[in-house]
Amino acid sequence: KNQVEQSPQSLIILEGKNCTLQCNYTVSPFSNLRWYKQDTGRGPVSLTIMTFSENTKSNGRYTATLDADTKQSSLHITASQLSDSASYICVVSENNDYKLSFGAGTTVTVRA
Amino acid sequence: ETGVTQSPTHLIKTRGQQVTLRCSSQSGHNTVSWYQQALGQGPQFIFQYYREEENGRGNFPPRFSGLQFPNYSSELNVNALELDDSALYLCASSLEVGRADIILFGPGTRLTVL
Numbered sequence: 001k002n003q004v005e006q007s008p009q010s011l012i013i014l015e016g017k018n019c020t021l022q023c024n025y026t027v028s029p030f031s032n033l034r035w036y037k038q039d040t041g042r043g044p045v046s047l048t049i050m051t052f053s054e055n056t057k058s059n060g061r062y063t064a065t066l067d068a069d070t071k072q073s074s075l076h077i078t079a080s081q082l083s084d085s086a087s088y089i090c091v092v093s094e095n096n097d098y099k100l101s102f103g104a105g106t107t108v109t110v111r112a
Numbered sequence: 113e114t115g116v117t118q119s120p121t122h123l124i125k126t127r128g129q130q131v132t133l134r135c136s137s138q139s140g141h142n143t144v145s146w147y148q149q150a151l152g153q154g155p156q157f158i159f160q161y162y163r164e165e166e167n168g169r170g171n172f173p174p175r176f177s178g179l180q181f182p183n184y185s186s187e188l189n190v191n192a193l194e195l196d197d198s199a200l201y202l203c204a205s206s207l208e209v210g211r212a213d214i215i216l217f218g219p220g221t222r223l224t225v226l
Binding site: 042044045046049089 | 156204215
């Protein structure tokens, strides 16, 4: 069974600090990996998408990395802001995009 | 971009009732997927429609059914509601099946079954 495991489950950081979220997956065959930000009760919003050949992708203060050999990805948030408080979900696609495997998400709380 | 819209935003039903949720996809997108997201969990794939045909289905019983219309909008129907059906239902649209395009999610419909 294809799985996506995220860690930590939740974390609290002070405004202005950095943090890194982890995603390990067993999805095969692999097509692409996406990171989404989801505010409570809202739909996920895409942050980054990486295919097999890409190692890193940035979107403002968000930087995602991918190691397709070890099947690991990370999302680094730089200089966190209060608005970064949300759940961050790792989503991995098999060759056909309809087969999306979602992680349970990491809940990030940024405090002033 | 018009984005993906869903209606209603919130809904309360009782066990055994039927419900219809609606989704209008991003303009130009011909593929719509539906997901169920329980509190504190990642979304679970229900099914996908591509040009009005079901293109894939997750592990959900037949009482979860759907439709896609010629304008690519979509409906999710759930019959004989159960308490465990309480969740956030997300609709996502994309342009082509198999391409690594940005998949746009709607804001979701929060369904509560009492």
